[in-house]
Amino acid sequence: MNVIFLGTIGIYHPTVAAHLYLGRHINNDFSPLCYWGDFDAESNGEPMLIGLDSAGNRIYSLGAGIEVGMTRKSIEQLAAILGHSEKELVIQPISVKAEMTIIRLYRAARLKILQRTVNHVVSYLLTREVDTINLQVKELQDRVRFD
Amino acid sequence: MKIIYHCFGGSHSSVSAAALHLGLLDSQKVPTEEELMRIPYYDKTTDADFGEIRYMGTDENDNDIYVFGKKSFSNRYSTVLTGIAKIFGDQDDLIMVDCMKRVNWSMKIGGFTSRRLGLTSIGRPIVSWGTRKAFMHLVNLVEITRFKISDYPMKYL
Numbered sequence: 001m002n003v004i005f006l007g008t009i010g011i012y013h014p015t016v017a018a019h020l021y022l023g024r025h026i027n028n029d030f031s032p033l034c035y036w037g038d039f040d041a042e043s044n045g046e047p048m049l050i051g052l053d054s055a056g057n058r059i060y061s062l063g064a065g066i067e068v069g070m071t072r073k074s075i076e077q078l079a080a081i082l083g084h085s086e087k088e089l090v091i092q093p094i095s096v097k098a099e100m101t102i103i104r105l106y107r108a109a110r111l112k113i114l115q116r117t118v119n120h121v122v123s124y125l126l127t128r129e130v131d132t133i134n135l136q137v138k139e140l141q142d143r144v145r146f147d
Numbered sequence: 148m149k150i151i152y153h154c155f156g157g158s159h160s161s162v163s164a165a166a167l168h169l170g171l172l173d174s175q176k177v178p179t180e181e182e183l184m185r186i187p188y189y190d191k192t193t194d195a196d197f198g199e200i201r202y203m204g205t206d207e208n209d210n211d212i213y214v215f216g217k218k219s220f221s222n223r224y225s226t227v228l229t230g231i232a233k234i235f236g237d238q239d240d241l242i243m244v245d246c247m248k249r250v251n252w253s254m255k256i257g258g259f260t261s262r263r264l265g266l267t268s269i270g271r272p273i274v275s276w277g278t279r280k281a282f283m284h285l286v287n288l289v290e291i292t293r294f295k296i297s298d299y300p301m302k303y304l
Contacts, residue, residue, distance in 0.1 A: 002234050045223045046230030060234070062227065067218060070198030074215065074224070075231050077200045081149055081213070082237045089234075 001057045001087060003140070004047055006072055007094040009106045010063025011035055011042045012122050013133055017094045018050035018061045020130075020137045028127045035061065037119035039109065066103065068093050092140040096132055098125040148210045148296060151200060152244045153224070157216025158192040159258050160246035160285060163278055165203040165214045167289045174286045180275040190261055190271055192216065210296065244292050249284040253277025 005021070007014035015035050019026060030036045035048045047060035064071035072091050079089045096102070102122055109118040126133070150168070152161040166172045166186040183189050188201060200215045217224040225243040232241040254277035261270025278285075 045226030047227075047234060058234070062230075064227065065220065065223070067198070067220070070218070071224075071227060074198045074200060074217075074228060078228050078231055078241075079235070081200060081211070082232060082235055082240065084235055089231075 001055075002060065002089050003053075003057055003144075004060045004062050004075070004089070004091045005094050006062050006064055006068055006075075006091050007096075008063060008065060008068060008099055008103050009042060010048060010061045011038050012102055012106075013096050013126060013129070014061035014063065014094045015048070015050065016126060016130070017092070017133050017137050018059050020134055021140070022051050022053055022059055026130065028123075030123050030126065031119070037115070037122070039115055042106075068095070090140070090144055092136065092143075094133060094136050096126065096129045098129065101125065148240055148242065149213065150206075150210050150242045150244060150292065150296070151213045151215060151228070152246055153215050153217050154246040154250060155216060155218060155255075156192055156258055156262055157196060157199070157201065157214050158188060158190055158262055159254055159274055159278055160250045160281065161214040161216070161244075162186055162188045162203070163282070164244065164246050164249075164285045164289050164292075165212045167285060168212050168292065169204040169206055171204075174289070177279050177282045180272065180279075183275050183278055184271075188214065190258075190267075190274060192262060194263075208296075242292065242296060244288065246285070246288060249281055249288050251277050251281050253280060 005014040005017040015033060016030060019033050035041050041048050042063050047062040050059045050061055052058055072093060075091060105118045105122055109115045152164045154161040167174055171186055172178050197216050197218055200213050203212045203214055205211050229238060229243060232238045254274050257270045257274025257277050260266050261274055
């Protein structure tokens with residue numbers, strides 16, 4: 001099975017969610033997390049493979065911009081069109097209160113010189129929302145029963 | 148193979164390109180407004196249809212043809228969906244065709260007036276005029292797509 005944590009900017013809260021889901025210990029510093037703040041991966045646009053869980057499920061994070069709902073709908077439809085069942089793909093949207101601020105910061109980081117600073121600011125914003133992200137991860141774990 | 152034509156609203160250029168691909172429109176003759184209006188989904192979508200991948204038909208080579216509207220997402224949406232196909236190992240079974248580069252201002256203004264503002268009587272003649280004006284560009288796009296799939300996946304796009 002493939003699990004996708006979908007959010008506005010994939011390299012931030014969806015990546016944190018994916019790592020939390022995989023049971024990785026997260027302190028207040030997100031920078032060691034794979035794909036955290038990786039602007040090249042985000043602009044590439046493809047789902048980022050964060051790791052495999054104990055059941056062998058592949059865990060991804062993905063950024064969809066402001067249209068998370070629309071993207072989710074398209075992905076689910078595409079999976080069906082390609083002949084895959086709901087059991088092969090689970091999408092968990094991840095949202096945080098600082099969503100719009102994070103989007104604006106990400107846009108500002110088109111200037112390469114700002115990217116490190118933006119990552120630090122987003123990191124600060126998200127450390128205050130780890131519990132919210134964790135709740136959404138737990139929601140997924142409750143929703144899906146893995147064999 | 149699945150071929151998805153996409154544009155802003157999934158209502159005009161992508162639908163016209165898909166209709167051309169399926170032979171619902173004659174590529175040798177610029178269609179009339181009535182002929183355009185007979186195409187399924189042409190100038191008939193609503194806001195709820197954004198992101199909806201809609202089936203248009205199957206071509207003579209058994210390729211399934213779809214359309215969808217992606218709003219102002221550029222190529223990113225194609226990359227996201229192609230990435231999903233890759234996850235499943237189906238990347239060779241999917242082609243995304245962006246129609247936005249074949250869209251002219253008349254189509255944009257007419258489409259906005261008809262679909263977003265709901266002023267169909269004003270927007271529809273403008274968008275159909277624009278579609279007719281862009282018709283040969285759409286024919287070209289479909290021909291390129293057909294050429295690409297003829298030796299796909301040996302030669303990657």
